[in-house]
Amino acid sequence: MSALTDLYQQLILDHNRSPRNRRKLEPADGRAEGYNPLCGDRVTVYLSLDGDVVRDIAFEGSGCAISTAAASMMTQRLKGKSVSEAKSLFEKFRRLLTDEHGVGDGGPELGKLEAFGGVRRFPARVKCATLVWHTLNAALENREDIVSTE
Amino acid sequence: MRTTVIIAQPGSAQHRPDSFDVEQVRRDFPILQRTINGKPLVYLDNAATGQKPQAVIDTISRYYAAENANIHRGVHRLSVDATAAYEGARAKVQRFMGAGRPEEIIFVRSATEAINLVAQAYARPTLEPGDEVLISTMEHHSNIVPWQIVCEQTGSVLRVVPINDAGEYMFEEYEQLLSSRTRLVAVTHVSNALGTINPVRRIIEVAHQRDIPVLVDGAQAAPHLAIDVKELDCDFYAISGHKMFGPSGIGALYGKYELLDDMPPYQGGGEMILSVSFEGTVYNHVPHKFEAGTPNIAGAIGLGATVDYLQQIGLDNIAAYEHELLVYATEALSGVPDVRLIGTAKHKAAVLSFLVGDIHPHDVGTILDMEGIAVRTGHHCAQPVMQRFGLTATARASLALYNTTAEIDALVAGVRKVRKVFG
Ligand SMILES: Cc1ncc(COP(=O)(O)O)c(C=O)c1O
Numbered sequence: 022m023s024a025l026t027d028l029y030q031q032l033i034l035d036h037n038r039s040p041r042n043r044r045k046l047e048p049a050d051g052r053a054e055g056y057n058p059l060c061g062d063r064v065t066v067y068l069s070l071d072g073d074v075v076r077d078i079a080f081e082g083s084g085c086a087i088s089t090a091a092a093s094m095m096t097q098r099l100k101g102k103s104v105s106e107a108k109s110l111f112e113k114f115r116r117l118l119t120d121e122h123g124v125g126d127g128g129p130e131l132g133k134l135e136a137f138g139g140v141r142r143f144p145a146r147v148k149c150a151t152l153v154w155h156t157l158n159a160a161l162e163n164r165e166d167i168v169s170t171e
Numbered sequence: 172m173r174t175t176v177i178i179a180q181p182g183s184a185q186h187r188p189d190s191f192d193v194e195q196v197r198r199d200f201p202i203l204q205r206t207i208n209g210k211p212l213v214y215l216d217n218a219a220t221g222q223k224p225q226a227v228i229d230t231i232s233r234y235y236a237a238e239n240a241n242i243h244r245g246v247h248r249l250s251v252d253a254t255a256a257y258e259g260a261r262a263k264v265q266r267f268m269g270a271g272r273p274e275e276i277i278f279v280r281s282a283t284e285a286i287n288l289v290a291q292a293y294a295r296p297t298l299e300p301g302d303e304v305l306i307s308t309m310e311h312h313s314n315i316v317p318w319q320i321v322c323e324q325t326g327s328v329l330r331v332v333p334i335n336d337a338g339e340y341m342f343e344e345y346e347q348l349l350s351s352r353t354r355l356v357a358v359t360h361v362s363n364a365l366g367t368i369n370p371v372r373r374i375i376e377v378a379h380q381r382d383i384p385v386l387v388d389g390a391q392a393a394p395h396l397a398i399d400v401k402e403l404d405c406d407f408y409a410i411s412g413h414k415m416f417g418p419s420g421i422g423a424l425y426g427k428y429e430l431l432d433d434m435p436p437y438q439g440g441g442e443m444i445l446s447v448s449f450e451g452t453v454y455n456h457v458p459h460k461f462e463a464g465t466p467n468i469a470g471a472i473g474l475g476a477t478v479d480y481l482q483q484i485g486l487d488n489i490a491a492y493e494h495e496l497l498v499y500a501t502e503a504l505s506g507v508p509d510v511r512l513i514g515t516a517k518h519k520a521a522v523l524s525f526l527v528g529d530i531h532p533h534d535v536g537t538i539l540d541m542e543g544i545a546v547r548t549g550h551h552c553a554q555p556v557m558q559r560f561g562l563t564a565t566a567r568a569s570l571a572l573y574n575t576t577a578e579i580d581a582l583v584a585g586v587r588k589v590r591k592v593f594g
Contacts, residue, residue, distance in 0.1 A: 025541050029534075029592050061550045061563040083563075085531035086593075143537060 027139035028146070029086065036090035041097050046079040055156030055168040057148060062088055064153050066160040073103050080153060087140060087149040094134060095153055102129070104161060110134070111154045118147050191488045197573045199224040199480075200416075210543030213578045218363045218522055218569035219547050221394055221416040230476035231418060234469045242468055243442060243459075257468050260475030261458070264423050267478035268408060269399035275431065277424045277458045278471050282390035283313040285409035285424035286357070288461060289386055290317035292437045293407070293430065294355055300326030303352045307332040307340055307369075308559050309362045312552045314388045318357060327354070334559060338365035338514040346377060353378075356385045360392035364553040364567070365514030366497075366522030368396070375405055384430065390414050390422075394571060395493055395520050397486040400425050412470060416571075417477030421470030424461075431457045438463040489572045496570050497521040500579045507586050513565050521570035524551075527586055530593050532566040538592055539566075542585045 046052075046067030055064045062084035069077040078099050080092040099107050109128040117131060118140050140150050152168075159168045197203050200222045205212045214222060234256070240249035242257045258273070265273045279285045294304065304318045308331055322329045330353075332345045340358070349356075356378045361368050375385045384406035389398060394415040400408050407426045413419035426434075436443055436454055440463035445453040454460050481489070500523055504510050509528035527535050536548035547567045550557045557563055568582055 025538060025592065028537070034593065059549060061554065061557065063563075083531075085533035087534070089531075146533070146537060149533065 024142050028143055030136045032136045033086060033090040036093040037086035040089050040093040042079045044079050045081055046077055051160035051163045053156050053159035053168060055152045057152050058169060064092055064156055066156045068160045075099050075102055085149050087146055088152055091150040092153040098134060114154060115151060118150055191492045193575055200573055201225055203573060207543040208541050213544040213581050215568040215582060216545045216547045217571035218391060220413045221571055223416055224480050226480050227417055227473050227476045231469050231473045234472050241465055253468060256472050260471045263475040263478050268425050269401050270425050271401060272428060274457045275425055275428050277461045278466050279422045279424050280420055281422040282388060282409040282411040285422055286314055287317045288424055288437045289407050290321040292434045294321045295324055296435060298325035298327040298354055301352055302327040302354045303330050303350060305330045305348055305353050305356045307358055308334045308555050309365060309367060310359055311363055314357055314359055337516050338367045339516045340369045349381060353383050356383055359388040361520045363391045364524055364551040364556045366519040367514060367516040368518040368520055372403055375403055396490050406430055412474045415477055418470045418473040421467045421474050437461050440464040493521040493570055496574055499576050503579055503583045507583060510586060513560055523568045524565040526565055527589050530589060532564040535566045535589050538589045539585045544582055544585050
């Protein structure tokens with residue numbers, strides 16, 4: 022596979038064309054805004070929690086194919102998962118993108134999120150994929166400040 | 172390829188430049204030999220920064236290898252020579268910009284610093300609450316934020332001249348926005364995001380009828396057009412070395428002597444003083460009053476070599492050749508389905524901001540990069556321009572004297588590939 026088709030896999034292109042869970046969630050237990058000053062893209066993550074479990078999750082905003090697909094696939098993956106599972110998935114996802122000692126064992130499997138492995142070869146694009154996850158972290162803490170990739 | 176340029180630069184109807192040999196020019200820029208991702212580099216990000224000719228690289232390394240010393244300080248030979256080279260560079264920049272005297276050229280870090288200097292040393296002491304500074308929608312952030320800061324410091328108001336759908340400065344609105352409270356007009360000569368060449372001569376004329384001084388941000392003009400500050404009659408003019416194929420970390424501010432002479436210092440330190448005591452310090456004369464501390468000596472000397480290089484080729488030749496490239500590129504890109512050009516001013520420099528359908532410019536940039544093509548994607552430090560067009564970002568190809576029609580063909584093929592990847 023060429024680096025390019027590895028980056029723009031069909032699954033990613035599909036989620037970019039028709040993003041899942043792109044809507045507002047109100048009322049929300051957690052809400053945060055993320056901003057990538059490099060490209061001016063913004064994303065808002067909404068969470069509704071049932072105790073420790075993500076009952077519903079959605080996002081708003083538009084960005085590049087990588088960031089839109091990352092948001093869409095993240096929300097899909099996290100519905101029904103616990104907060105700690107979400108956090109360890111983020112850690113694995115981050116490692117997948119930066120190849121820091123591999124993704125590690127144990128915990129929940131990345132599953133379809135492995136489609137983002139191709140991003141590793143495009144260091145300039147790693148932030149496009151991780152912005153929504155950083156924003157999720159802030160939403161879990163219901164932080165008011167805007168999350169930035171810088 | 173030997174190109175005889177016959178298309179006249181807009182505004183200079185009679186001008187028929189000599190031949191311009193782009194292949195010869197390309198040989199002057201060593202980086203153009205590079206490959207990226209296995210493909211020859213196609214560098215179309217010149218509005219971000221220009222590549223450097225060998226003559227400039229050699230001047231800087233020779234300075235460090237054989238001529239380095241601090242300036243204006245020593246009696247020893249090296250210091251005397253370095254001082255002469257530094258002041259010689261000032262005289263070269265003076266001639267390049269058409270200034271009347273070398274003291275009117277202040278070496279700064281960049282166009283950004285030049286504008287901040289004027290905001291803090293000229294505007295801040297004169298602005299009063301309710302006074303107005305007039306800029307335009309198409310300014311780079313560096314010609315917006317320094318004015319926002321000084322307005323906040325003084326209680327003045329920032330007013331903004333709108334642009335039309337083609338990305339042109341709206342002159343009638345400008346005239347209406349000039350008021351009895353307007354104290355300064357700041358405008359870019361050439362827009363980095365849209366390529367628009369502004370009618371700065373007329374803007375200045377109208378402001379001067381009301382005794383309002385004008386700052387021109389020439390960061391994007393200097394690499395592409397002949398500048399003549401005397402002919403323009405502007406009060407301040409800012410340029411950045413790195414954008415005009417010179418070193419980074421050096422730029423120049425032109426200011427009319429009487430204005431500069433009246434202004435308080437911008438920063439304090441060595442070099443900007445005549446004598447220091449705790450009872451009172453006497454400031455040095457213009458331009459040294461504004462050059463506190465050891466300056467970027469190598470950068471200034473490198474900038475001198477840069478303007479020598481540009482003048483040897485001739486800015487009218489460069490402008491005419493680039494206009495030919497712009498016409499070619501506009502037609503070629505417009506021929507690709509779903510491509511939309513943002514910025515279609517009648518008078519335009521060779522900048523092509525564009526969108527490919529609803530594909531995000533970042534994705535366009537990544538796919539072009541795989542083909543060895545460097546374009547800028549994003550808001551180009553001109554977010555108000557993006558907002559004006561209801562966008563967050565565009566892809567931008569900005570051309571320079573060493574670009575070729577073959578490179579534009581490569582860009583067009585790359586854009587076609589983008590459409591294919593996104594099906
Ligand atoms: C129109 C314009 N003005 C000012 C600047 C600032 O230049 P510098 O970053 O070199 O200070 C730029 C740089 O992109 C520009 O395009």
